[in-house]
Amino acid sequence: MDQIAPIDPPATAETSPRFQQKRNGIIDAAATLINERGLKGLTFVAVAEAVGLNTTSVTYYFKRKEMLAATAIERTIDVLADELETAGREATPRDRVSKMIALYLTQSGSARLGEARPLTILSDMRAMDEPQRERLTSAYMARIARGSARLFGDPMDLQNRARGHILLDTLFWSRAWLAKYSVGDYERIGKKLMALFEHGILPDGATWEVRAPDRVPEPEIGEITPETYLRVATRLINERGYRGASVERIAGELNVSKGSFYHHLEGKDDLVLECFQRSYGRFSQAQRRAINLPGTHRDRLAACLGDLLDIQFEASFPLVRITALQALPTELRRIVLARSDRMATRFSGMISDGIEEGTFRPVDPLIASQWVTGLINSSHDMRFWAAEQPNRAEAVAAYAHQIAHGLFTPR
Incomplete structure (x- = not known):
């Protein structure tokens, strides 16, 4: 499995436990700040305050804010890649997906309790400057996007790519609503999510027709408004x-x-x-x-x-x-x-x-509703996959099929 090249080559001083401890604390603080305030809110002043150092000391470990942000994102990619690799050792696609859900929720719960390092929300990777943006995006696609598709079989198969995307975005979106639950509920939540992935929301044998509505094309407006x-x-x-x-x-x-x-x-x-x-x-x-x-x-x-x-x-x-x-x-x-x-x-x-x-399977409506909301929100990222389908109507129906019948039922 490809590894991301380190941003800074390790020097002799950087091998000491004290250096690594301080460095990890700075990365933890950066991850928390990005999660709370976005990349815009990540400053050396805020990081220094969080770890009890002055800004000059922080720059000893990371010379620029962009390097620190990239390292925080890089660490999250490494953790997710390890989880996908572990899940990928299971025997069947169902077992792999179930394992990935369990690993992700366990890590999320441990981080919430302060027992594990926080993962950085990856959406702000889009806002990184070059060359970090391209480097990290390429690593994400090679290790995370392809790794999630591989849980279902051939990672180059279009349907497996869509399934992997749905799995990842469901897990990423869970950060928006997991705080409403106790960490002690995470195991139950994992089972409910797996039930949605396995069966969808329609009863066995049921079908639905998901069609794009007829839209009147909007006229082009010449002037800027x-x-x-x-x-x-x-x-x-x-x-x-x-x-x-x-x-x-x-x-x-x-x-x-x-x-x-x-x-x-x-x-x-x-x-x-x-x-x-x-x-x-x-x-x-x-x-x-x-x-x-x-x-x-x-x-x-x-x-x-x-x-x-x-x-x-x-x-x-x-x-x-x-x-x-x-x-x-x-x-x-x-x-x-x-x-x-x-x-x-x-x-x-x-x-x-x-x-x-x-007309719907007896699912947990609160979890199912967040699942559907998150998948609609993230479907824009699948526009290139949709463009590879015979037409947009087919893309809409294929994507909705995963919601109706789960990720393992052929269309």
Whole structure:
């Protein structure tokens, strides 16, 4: 298995236990800061305060903030790669996936209790500057993305790549809602997640039709408006994260000056919050349209999935990735998370009502709703996989099949 080349060659002084202890403490602090504030919030001042050193001492271990961030991300890639390698030794795809869920949740619980080092949220890897961004992204694709696909068989198979993506994004998204549970509940949560991976949410023998709705193409607008900035910012946030969607990059995409940006908008944080508000508005509208449709709750969820997955795979104006909220100021993040929870709760109600009417399998509706919400959110990352399908309608149906019947049932 390929290894990431170390950022700094080890020197003799760096082999001492005291040096390594201090260095690990700095990396732990960096991981925690990135998780809480995003890459934007990682500063040497904050790290020094967290570990009881001065900033000059921190620079002895890491000369630049980008090197420290890259090392924190690198360590997480190493941990996940080791977990995937361990899980890959199991006999069957089901056993491998079950093992991976258990390993991930055990590590998450131990880190929450302070018994293991924290893993860094990997979404801000998109915002890294070159050459770290390319190096870490390549390592992630080779070791993590391919390793997750390998749990299901041939890592080059398109369906296995989709399955591996769903597995990883489910685990990564769990960080947004696991805090609502006690660590003592993690074992039960792992079993409930495995049940979803194994069987999906539909009863045995049941089917549904998940179709993309007919959309009227939006006319192209020649002039630059606040709406234009919103679309470009949403796409850049998804591709580069909050930090990567800079005012300079947004203005550059539109071939306008920074002055033009501030003529249309108050500031970047206002624009990012508006990106979230618009995405959540579109998400909620799709849910409400589906809820008001005739038929069963299964029919309604299928209609909602078709609507939202089509938006994500069409890709010109996707929903903004929720992972970008990590870099928002605390109060804005609280607003965004609250609305995300409301959307998941709405799915929970649909699934719970569907269980009562017998159109859904008796799953844990709270966990299932977070699963569905996270997979819709992350499906934009599968747009290149979707483009390799015969058409977008087929891509929507294939992706939704995993939700309906689990990751092990052929379509």
